[in-house]
Structures are given as C-alpha cells and as structure tokens.
Amino acid sequence: MAETVKGAIEVGLAGCSIEDYTTRPNDPYYSLDVAVDRIKAAVETKNRLAPDFVLTARSEGPVQTQYEFDETIKRLNAFVEAGADCVYAPQLKDKEQIAKVLSAVAAPLNILAGRKNFHLTRKELGDMGGRARVHRRRPCPHRLWRLHGGGGRHEGQRRLRQFRPRTRHP
Numbered sequence: 077m078a079e080t081v082k083g084a085i086e087v088g089l090a091g092c093s094i095e096d097y098t099t100r101p102n103d104p105y106y107s108l109d110v111a112v113d114r115i116k117a118a119v120e121t122k123n124r125l126a127p128d129f130v131l132t133a134r135s136e137g138p139v140q141t142q143y144e145f146d147e148t149i150k151r152l153n154a155f156v157e158a159g160a161d162c163v164y165a166p167q168l169k170d171k172e173q174i175a176k177v178l179s180a181v182a183a184p185l186n187i188l189a190g191r192k193n194f195h196l197t198r199k200e201l202g203d204m205g206g207r208a209r210v211h212r213r214r215p216c217p218h219r220l221w222r223l224h225g226g227g228g229r230h231e232g233q234r235r236l237r238q239f240r241p242r243t244r245h246p
Contacts, residue, residue, distance in 0.1 A: 077094060077114045077115075077117040077118040077121070078117045078118065078120070078121040080092070080094075080118070081117075081118045081121040081122050081125075081129070081131070082121055082125060084129070085121075085122065085125050085126045085129055089129075090129065090130060091129055091130030091131060091132060091161070091162075092118075092129075092130075092131065092132070093131075093132040093133075093134050093164065094114055094115055094118050094131065094132070094133050094134065094160075095134040095136055096111040096114075096133075096134060096135055096136055096137075096151065097134075097136040104136075105136065105137055108150070108151060108154060111151065111154075111155070112154050112155065112157075112158045115131070115133050115155050115158040115159065115160055116158045116159065118131055119131060119158060119159030119160065123159070130161045130162060131159070131160050131161050131162070132160065132161065132162040132163065132164050132186055133152070133155030133156075133158070133160035133162070133163050133164070134163075134164045134165070134166065135148045135151040135152050135155070135163070135164070135165045136165075136166060136167070137151070137165075137167065138167055139165065139167045139168060139173060145173060145176075148165050148167070148168075148177075149176070149177060149180050149181060152165060152177065152180075152181045152183075153180070153181055153182075155183075156181060156182060156183040160183065161183070161184070162183060162184045162185070162186055163181060163183050163184070163185055163186065164185070164186035164188075165177065165185075166188060168185075168187075169191075169193055169194045171196055171200065171204070174187070174196070174201070174204060175204045178204055187201060
C-alpha cells in the first residue's frame with residue numbers, strides 16, 4: 077500500500093481509494109485486521125509525504141442482510157480509526173442504510189450517484205446529515221462534488237463545491 081500511495085502522490089493525484097477486496101473468488105475480502113493494516117500503511121505514507129492527500133477506504137462487502145450491514149459499519153469505523161479521511165461502501169444504495177451509516181461512522185461517506193437502482197438526489201442526501209461526498213458516474217469523470225453541511229464554519233448550510241485540481245507534489 078505504501079508504494080501505491082507514494083506513486084499516486086508522485087504523479088499529483090489528490091487522493092486514492094484502498095479496497096478491502098482481494099480479487100480471489102474463494103476469499104473475496106481481506107480479513108478486518110489485514111484491511112486495517114493496509115489502511116494504516118497508506119495513512120502513514122500519505123501523512124509523511126502529502127497530508128492533504130485524501131485517502132478513501134472502501135468496504136466492498138454486500139449489505140443485504142442485517143449481519144452484512146453491521147459488518148460494513150464495523151469495517152468502515154475500523155478504517156476511520158486507522159486514519160482514513162473518507163469511507164465508501166459501494167453496495168449502499170438505500171436511503172435508510174445511508175442514513176444509518178452517516179450516523180454511525182464519523183467520517184465523510186463517498187456516494188456514487190447515477191448508477192442502476194440509485195434514486196437519491198443530492199438534496200435528499202444533504203437532508204440526511206450532510207457528510208456525504210457525492211460524485212456522478214460518467215465514462216470519464218470530470219468533477220467530484222462534495223456535499224457540505226452540518227459542522228464547521230458552514231454549519232447549517234448545505235451547498236455543493238467543485239473540487240479543484242491539486243498542484244503536483246514535489
């Protein structure tokens with residue numbers, strides 16, 4: 077992970093995503109301990125080289141059953157404790173589940189909008205608490221949008237702000 081993050085920083089990326097998916101069909105997810113160690117290695121590298129680099133930790137598991145959903149929240153919280161700046165669980169599409177994650181996890185939640193079976197608007201997401209980072213699915217994404225709300229100097233406001241390209245790190 078350290079080399080991946082170092083390479084991403086060296087080419088000037090603003091951030092990257094670390095998944096807990098192994099690509100092994102018979103063992104598709106890293107154990108929680110291994111997944112957390114991967115996040116910690118990435119965090120150590122980004123903090124040393126580029127503290128503003130945004131590290132998103134992904135929990136790829138299903139969320140159809142209560143057990144699966146609870147495990148996803150457990151993993152997302154462990155990733156935040158390991159130092160992830162943002163979390164993402166791509167299987168989250170249901171408004172109720174997203175609201176529960178927003179209340180249970182103390183980090184911004186990445187949301188991929190514009191995909192099959194996802195019908196929430198940015199306004200609906202904003203009304204859920206404001207810590208959702210929303211981007212639209214496109215063949216070649218040009219923009220990421222951050223939904224602001226609750227907390228910070230913009231408390232009580234919900235607005236969209238386009239991320240600006242970062243300057244390249246030395």
